[in-house]
Amino acid sequence: MKVVEIRREAEFQQLRSAWDQVLKTSASASIFVTWEWASAWWSSYGAPGQLRILLAYDDDGVLRGIAPLRSKTLTKYWQTAPALAFIGDGSNDSDYLDFVISSGYEKEVLQAFWDHWSEDFAQGTILQLNEIPEASPNLTQIQSLIGSKELLVSDTEVPCATVRLPETWEQYLGMLRPRFRTKVRSVLRNLESRPEVRFGFCQDKAQMERLLPVLFELHAKRWAQEGMPGVFRWQKKRDFYYALSSLLDRQWLRCGWLEWNGTIVACQYGFSHAGTYFHLQEGYEPASEHWNVGIGLRAWSIRELLKEGFHEYDFLGGVGRHKTDWGGVIKNSRQLLLAHRNIVNTLFSRGPEWSARVRDAIKPLVPGKILAVRRGMHRNGKAAAANAGDDQPTNSLPAKRLTNLAAQCYFRLGAPALVRPLRNQYQLSFSRKWPNIRWRRRTQPCGRIFCFHRVNDDSDPFFPAMSTSLFEQEMRILAKYYRVVSLRELMSHLQDGAPDDPVVAITFDDGYQDNYLNAFPILQQLGLPATIFLTTGGLDFRDPLWFEQLALAIKTTSQEFVDLEIDVPRRFWMRTEAERLGSFGRIFTLLRSLADTERRRFLAEAFQRLGSKSHEERKDKMLTWDQVRQMHAHGIDFGGHTVTHPFLSRLTPEQASWEVSECKRRIEQELQAPVDYFAYPNGREADFGEWNKHLLRAAGYRAAVSTIWGMNYASTDPMELRRGGPWERDPAVFTYKLDWYQLIND
Numbered sequence: 001m002k003v004v005e006i007r008r009e010a011e012f013q014q015l016r017s018a019w020d021q022v023l024k025t026s027a028s029a030s031i032f033v034t035w036e037w038a039s040a041w042w043s044s045y046g047a048p049g050q051l052r053i054l055l056a057y058d059d060d061g062v063l064r065g066i067a068p069l070r071s072k073t074l075t076k077y078w079q080t081a082p083a084l085a086f087i088g089d090g091s092n093d094s095d096y097l098d099f100v101i102s103s104g105y106e107k108e109v110l111q112a113f114w115d116h117w118s119e120d121f122a123q124g125t126i127l128q129l130n131e132i133p134e135a136s137p138n139l140t141q142i143q144s145l146i147g148s149k150e151l152l153v154s155d156t157e158v159p160c161a162t163v164r165l166p167e168t169w170e171q172y173l174g175m176l177r178p179r180f181r182t183k184v185r186s187v188l189r190n191l192e193s194r195p196e197v198r199f200g201f202c203q204d205k206a207q208m209e210r211l212l213p214v215l216f217e218l219h220a221k222r223w224a225q226e227g228m229p230g231v232f233r234w235q236k237k238r239d240f241y242y243a244l245s246s247l248l249d250r251q252w253l254r255c256g257w258l259e260w261n262g263t264i265v266a267c268q269y270g271f272s273h274a275g276t277y278f279h280l281q282e283g284y285e286p287a288s289e290h291w292n293v294g295i296g297l298r299a300w301s302i303r304e305l306l307k308e309g310f311h312e313y314d315f316l317g318g319v320g321r322h323k324t325d326w327g328g329v330i331k332n333s334r335q336l337l338l339a340h341r342n343i344v345n346t347l348f349s350r351g352p353e354w355s356a357r358v359r360d361a362i363k364p365l366v367p368g369k370i371l372a373v374r375r376g377m378h379r380n381g382k383a384a385a386a387n388a389g390d391d392q393p394t395n396s397l398p399a400k401r402l403t404n405l406a407a408q409c410y411f412r413l414g415a416p417a418l419v420r421p422l423r424n425q426y427q428l429s430f431s432r433k434w435p436n437i438r439w440r441r442r443t444q445p446c447g448r449i450f451c452f453h454r455v456n457d458d459s460d461p462f463f464p465a466m467s468t469s470l471f472e473q474e475m476r477i478l479a480k481y482y483r484v485v486s487l488r489e490l491m492s493h494l495q496d497g498a499p500d501d502p503v504v505a506i507t508f509d510d511g512y513q514d515n516y517l518n519a520f521p522i523l524q525q526l527g528l529p530a531t532i533f534l535t536t537g538g539l540d541f542r543d544p545l546w547f548e549q550l551a552l553a554i555k556t557t558s559q560e561f562v563d564l565e566i567d568v569p570r571r572f573w574m575r576t577e578a579e580r581l582g583s584f585g586r587i588f589t590l591l592r593s594l595a596d597t598e599r600r601r602f603l604a605e606a607f608q609r610l611g612s613k614s615h616e617e618r619k620d621k622m623l624t625w626d627q628v629r630q631m632h633a634h635g636i637d638f639g640g641h642t643v644t645h646p647f648l649s650r651l652t653p654e655q656a657s658w659e660v661s662e663c664k665r666r667i668e669q670e671l672q673a674p675v676d677y678f679a680y681p682n683g684r685e686a687d688f689g690e691w692n693k694h695l696l697r698a699a700g701y702r703a704a705v706s707t708i709w710g711m712n713y714a715s716t717d718p719m720e721l722r723r724g725g726p727w728e729r730d731p732a733v734f735t736y737k738l739d740w741y742q743l744i745n746d
Ligand SMILES: [Zn+2]
Pocket: 509, 510, 641, 645, 680, 681, 682
C-alpha cells in the first residue's frame, strides 16, 4: 500500500469520482462519509492549510482507502495540542464519520495509515476519531492496531437512535405502542382531511433556497421557547446548509414540508443514502403545535419513505422519548482519542474523567441554584465553542446594574444641573478612529418629543400606565433641567430657534380620562404645556378602543386557550396572567400586518371565541368633551389620532381619509379652534405610509408625530416627527439616560 497525503483543496475537489468508487465498495454507507458531504462541510467550516486527507493505493495503483482528515488544534485546561480529526467533525452536524475503505482491504489500508501517522504520534499529535459507527469494520482493525502500541486511549460511547423500518405502513404502525399509534393515525388523518393542508418533499434547488430560510426561522422559534437562540444563529451553519443543497443533484437531500394555505408550518431536513433516511434538523411553528404538525409531517414522511423501499429512519445522535416513541432503538458510535503518552496528552485524554470526579466530589457542597446557573452557562459556552469561537452569549444583567449605579451617582451628586450647559452647547459623537469620541459645538436647533399614554395607579398589566408619582417626579425633572415647550413652539423652534437652547415637548396619545384626572393637575402645577392626541370615537361612544376591548376580553376570559387561524393555525394560551399578556401581544402584532377588513374579521372572531361579554370594566375610561374643553382653556393642546385607532397604512384611501379628517372635524367642532397636529396610531414605520402623509396634508394638518425614536431638527420631515421615552421606573435612571441621549442627539 502506498499512502499519499492531500493538502490542497484543488486536489480534494478532483477526488469526487474516485471517492465515489471506493465508497461503493466499502462497508461504510452513510451520507456523512460521501465526498459531497465532506466537500460541503469543508466549504463552510474548513480552514486553508488544514486538509490532511490520506489516500491508500494498492500495488496496482488502485485507490483502496481514504482517511478524510484535517488538522486542528485542541485547547483544554489552558493547554494546546495538535490533532487530526475527521472532516465533518466539530460542528455537530455529522453523526457517523469513518474511514472509507474497500471491503476486505480494511486491515492493510489502516496499517498503512497507521505507519504514516507514526511520526505524528511521536511529535505529540492526537488522533481524534469521533463518531465512528459501532458496526464499522474499521473499528475492530483500529482496536487491534492500538493493542500493538503503547498509546493513550480514550474511548467514549455516543448513543444514537434509529428506526428499522418494516415493509408496510401498517406493519410500521404495529411496531408503535398503542397510544402513540392512535395519536399518529389521528393526527395524520386530521391533517390530510383538511383541503388547505399540503405535504411534500423539496424537489429542486430553487425550492430548497426558499425553504431553507423557513427552516432556520422555524427552528429558531422552537428553541426560542426554551430561551435558546438555536444553532442557525451562526452564519457558518447557514452557509453549510446552503452548500448542502448541491446534494439535491444526487437526490440525497430530503426535506419534507407541511404547509397550510401556502405557508410552511413544519419542515424536516434530512438525507437519503443507500435506503436510510438520516434526520438532521427540523423546525415547526410553535403556535401550530396544537395540530401536532411535527408528528404529522414525520408520519407522512415515514409512510412515503416506506413506499420508496427505505429500510431505516435514522434519528442520529442522542436518545429521547421523542425518538423511542417512533420505534427508535439505540445504536452506538464511538469517540476515540489516541495519542502518544506525554503530559499534555494525558491531560487531554484523562482530563474530562478527572474533572468529572472532582465535580462529583464538590457537588454536595455547592448550593443547587449555583449549579443550575453554571450548567446553563456551560451548555451555552460549549455550543459556542463547538461552532468555531463565534459570538458568545452575553449576560446583560450586570450591564443593567452598572447603568443603575452610575445613574444613582449621577443624580445624587447633582450632575444634571452641571451637565445642562454642556449638553446644550455641545454634542458628542462616536467615531471609529481614536479617541473615538468627538465634541462639537451645536449648530442646529433641536427638539425632543415625549410620548405618554395612561397615567394612573391601577397597576393593571393589561392596561399599562405610568404611576402618578413617577409621572410627577419626571415632570419635575423636566421642568428643572429642560426647557419644556408646546408642540407649536417646538415646531417653530426647529425653524429659527437657537442651537444651544434645545427644547422638549410632552404629548399623550389616545385621550384617556386619567390624563385629565392625574396628569393635568401636575402639568398645571408645574406650568408645563402638553398636547393630547384624541381618538374621537372613544370620546363620542364611551366604549374602550378596540385594543383595550381585546386586552379586556383576554384578561377576563374563562377559556384556557383560543385557536385562531390568522396566518397559520395558532393556539393562544390563557392559563396564567403571563400567558394572557403574551397572547395579547402576539395577537396585536399579528393584527398589525393585516388589511383593516381582515383585522376586523379576526377581532370579531377572537371576541366570539374568548366569550367576551361586556366592556363595563373599561367603560368611561376616555376623556369627556367637557374635560377636553376645560384643559384646552388651561393651555393644553389637542391633536388628531383618528376616530377608531386603526393601523392607518392598512386602510383603503377612502377609509384613511375619513379617519384623519373626521377626527379633526370633531375636535375643531367641540373646541372651536383649529387642530394642526396628528399622531399616527401605533406610530411605527409599518403603521403609516407616504400616502398617509399626503392625506394628512390634504386634511389640513401641519405636522404629524410617529413613535419612531429620535431627536427632531429642521431637516426632520414634519409629517414624521420622532417621539419616544425614555420610559424608566426610576427617576435617576430617567435623568441619566435622557442627558446621555441629549448629549449624543439620539
Ligand atoms: Zn394610540
